[in-house]
Amino acid sequence: MQNRLETLFWSAFGAIVTVYALIPVAWIVSLSLKRPSDLNDRRFFPSEISFDNYRAIFKDAQFPAALWNSFGIALIATLLSIMLAMFTAYALVRLEFPGKKPMLVGVLAVSMFPPVSIIGPLFNLWRSLGLFDTWAGLIIPYMTFTLPLAIWTLAAFFRELPWDLDKAARIDGATPFQAFYYIIAPLAAPGVFTAAILVFIFAWNDFLFATSLTSTNAARTVPAAIAFFTGSSQFEQPTGSIAAASVVVTLPVIVIVLLFQQRIVAGLTAGAVKG
Amino acid sequence: MAEIVLDQVSKQFPDGTRVLHETGFTIHDGELFILVGPSGCGKSTLLNMIVGLEDVSSGEIRVDGRVVNELDPKDRNMAMVFQSYAIYPHMSVRDNIAFPLKLAGLPKDQIRQKVEQAAELLELGELLERKPAALSGGQRQRVAMGRALVRDPAAFLLDEPLSNLDARLRVQMRGEIGRLQKRLGTTMIYVTHDQTEAMTLGDRVAVLNRGKVQQIGSPRQLYQNPANLFVAGFIGSPGMNFVPAEIGPDNLILPFGSVKLPEGFGECTPQKLIAGFRPEAIGLDSSTDNGQSLAFSVTVDIVEWLGAELFVYSDLDLPKPSTGYANDLFDNGRITLVSRLGPEAPVRQGEQLRLRLNVRDIHLFDYETERRLAFGGDDWLD
Numbered sequence: 265m266q267n268r269l270e271t272l273f274w275s276a277f278g279a280i281v282t283v284y285a286l287i288p289v290a291w292i293v294s295l296s297l298k299r300p301s302d303l304n305d306r307r308f309f310p311s312e313i314s315f316d317n318y319r320a321i322f323k324d325a326q327f328p329a330a331l332w333n334s335f336g337i338a339l340i341a342t343l344l345s346i347m348l349a350m351f352t353a354y355a356l357v358r359l360e361f362p363g364k365k366p367m368l369v370g371v372l373a374v375s376m377f378p379p380v381s382i383i384g385p386l387f388n389l390w391r392s393l394g395l396f397d398t399w400a401g402l403i404i405p406y407m408t409f410t411l412p413l414a415i416w417t418l419a420a421f422f423r424e425l426p427w428d429l430d431k432a433a434r435i436d437g438a439t440p441f442q443a444f445y446y447i448i449a450p451l452a453a454p455g456v457f458t459a460a461i462l463v464f465i466f467a468w469n470d471f472l473f474a475t476s477l478t479s480t481n482a483a484r485t486v487p488a489a490i491a492f493f494t495g496s497s498q499f500e501q502p503t504g505s506i507a508a509a510s511v512v513v514t515l516p517v518i519v520i521v522l523l524f525q526q527r528i529v530a531g532l533t534a535g536a537v538k539g
Numbered sequence: 540m541a542e543i544v545l546d547q548v549s550k551q552f553p554d555g556t557r558v559l560h561e562t563g564f565t566i567h568d569g570e571l572f573i574l575v576g577p578s579g580c581g582k583s584t585l586l587n588m589i590v591g592l593e594d595v596s597s598g599e600i601r602v603d604g605r606v607v608n609e610l611d612p613k614d615r616n617m618a619m620v621f622q623s624y625a626i627y628p629h630m631s632v633r634d635n636i637a638f639p640l641k642l643a644g645l646p647k648d649q650i651r652q653k654v655e656q657a658a659e660l661l662e663l664g665e666l667l668e669r670k671p672a673a674l675s676g677g678q679r680q681r682v683a684m685g686r687a688l689v690r691d692p693a694a695f696l697l698d699e700p701l702s703n704l705d706a707r708l709r710v711q712m713r714g715e716i717g718r719l720q721k722r723l724g725t726t727m728i729y730v731t732h733d734q735t736e737a738m739t740l741g742d743r744v745a746v747l748n749r750g751k752v753q754q755i756g757s758p759r760q761l762y763q764n765p766a767n768l769f770v771a772g773f774i775g776s777p778g779m780n781f782v783p784a785e786i787g788p789d790n791l792i793l794p795f796g797s798v799k800l801p802e803g804f805g806e807c808t809p810q811k812l813i814a815g816f817r818p819e820a821i822g823l824d825s826s827t828d829n830g831q832s833l834a835f836s837v838t839v840d841i842v843e844w845l846g847a848e849l850f851v852y853s854d855l856d857l858p859k860p861s862t863g864y865a866n867d868l869f870d871n872g873r874i875t876l877v878s879r880l881g882p883e884a885p886v887r888q889g890e891q892l893r894l895r896l897n898v899r900d901i902h903l904f905d906y907e908t909e910r911r912l913a914f915g916g917d918d919w920l921d
Contacts, residue, residue: 428625431592436639436686437613446638450629 289514296507303503317508327509329481330489334513337399337485338467341406345463346456348407349414354444356415357422358430375412379405383476390477397479405473410463417462421455422448457524465517486513541602541693541726542568543589548598550584558584559750561598566728571720574730575737576747577773582730583698585747589728590617590696602693618687622699624679626671626686633667636685643690657689660719677708688719694726701736713740734774738762746770763919768909771815771902777850777877780821784814784903791901794874795835795855801898801915811906818850820900821878824893834895837876839888849880853892
């Protein structure tokens with residue numbers, strides 16, 4: 265009895281939270297499917313489903329370019345960040361070297377730095393270096409600000425891996441790199457995917473750097489591009505287009521999380537050592 | 540095939556802890572050599588140094604005459620079985636066993652053949668495609684063995700390979716490892732904290748304590764001629780009985796009586812002596828005194844009947860005033876004696892019991908140096 269009440273309580277609680285979180289999303293989806301003339305009809309569900317808004321944003325040259333920039337920049341930033349973080353985290357967990365503790369703390373300190381405080385200097389620096397409004401100009405700050413998170417996530421994962429496995433691989437004839445490549449990396453895959461998702465979402469959703477460090481379609485990403493949407497006349501709010509663009513920009517994140525979720529299987533190391 | 544020579548090898552951690560003092564001995568080609576000692580005695584460190592997982596602080600390790608101190612573990616051609624087995628969880632049994640061969644760059648068909656040979660030897664044939672998570676403890680242990688022996692290593696190093704198995708499986712695997720080693724004839728170094736494993740498996744055994752080798756010898760030598768108090772107490776189960784002793788003008792004085800001084804005991808000069816004797820040295824007092832034994836009475840505390848034998852634990856009060864060191868060593872002047880009797884002996888808890896100790900079974904140790912000074916019997920030579 266107690267148990268069933270408890271189950272009921274938790275499922276009801278979960279349902280409430282889910283609904284609460286999803287209502288704004290549903291609203292945006294609904295808005296994006298309304299005809300421009302129905303936008304103010306005060307109805308939650310569109311009276312007639314229309315894809316006009318979607319057609320409109322893809323007709324404009326701005327949005328497809330922004331989508332391409334978003335994908336490219338977010339993927340490259342994720343790849344670089346995860347690669348660097350993997351080696352750093354492995355070294356931090358497995359090796360003894362002077363300054364190990366300060367390094368971990370320093371890494372954390374970087375992530376505590378408010379990004380908004382460096383935007384101004386970065387803007388000037390990027391302009392004189394020629395990085396302003398380029399992919400690299402966004403990839404570098406994304407990498408910098410996601411590295412701490414990636415390093416800490418991966419370090420936590422590496423720490424869970426039995427050290428005997430590296431030793432066994434070394435004795436079996438593997439070089440340190442082979443031991444990492446054949447044994448540690450596959451076992452750390454769930455951690456790598458978790459970190460990769462977090463980094464990707466950060467880079468994908470970022471608005472601050474994207475608006476400040478870009479000026480044209482050459483590097484402007486979707487969140488920034490949406491802000492520059494204009495209505496068909498100066499008296500019209502581009503509400504429908506913004507809603508449609510928001511839906512389009514959310515889809516890849518959902519797809520990626522669902523795809524990687526299968527890879528994040530807990531207990532992959534079961535059976536390595538006596539448990 | 541390899542002869543491994545440790546030449547004054549020692550290990551010191553950067554923080555100054557000395558885990559292994561200068562140690563030198565030779566492990567002969569084809570020998571099953573055991574390193575035994577309590578946890579923290581440095582035996583695993585020594586093994587890790589031989590295989591190359593730990594640096595050597597000083598001294599030399601030579602394999603077939605070649606110094607390997609600076610050699611990477613992958614180039615030492617040694618195989619190791621870990622206490623945790625350390626099999627790769629994301630690989631099937633086949634891939635696990637094949638891993639060293641794959642790294643060595645053997646052709647595929649040769650790898651296949653060797654893996655299947657090893658699997659057959661270890662009765663793993665049916666399990667080759669399984670993942671480690673689907674294996675039992677004993678099977679995982681065999682996979683770890685398979686990965687070690689598939690590559691014809693110069694030496695096998697086993698680090699407490701059986702301590703994670705249940706008692707019955709442990710005895711079975713112990714026998715299998717021994718047979719396997721004899722069959723392959725490869726040098727094997729086996730680390731354990733279990734003196735039973737050491738005694739039953741080893742050609743030769745090195746007893747370690749606090750980073751020092753206490754004694755190296757055959758199991759019989761360790762049992763019958765322990766070099767010092769530690770080895771005497773560590774080898775054998777239940778352990779040796781120790782009591783304070785004194786040398787009189789022509790007799791040996793023990794807390795429960797005195798006996799004519801056995802041959803060779805006369806030269807023992809130190810003041811503080813400890814006499815040791817094994818549980819089987821004490822029997823029920825049935826015979827008459829022949830001058831070679833000592834009869835005494837005890838109160839039976841605990842009786843352990845094991846079917847084939849009977850262990851009797853009895854309390855013994857030290858006579859007052861007893862010497863100071865005896866009080867330090869033996870908790871408040873009380874000593875528990877263990878004796879091994881025949882299973883049919885009519886002994887009950889709380890009873891008074893007459894026991895007889897054979898003088899030829901008494902070892903005499905120096906309390907200060909802990910070294911063995913004399914033995915009433917003959918030393919085992921082999």
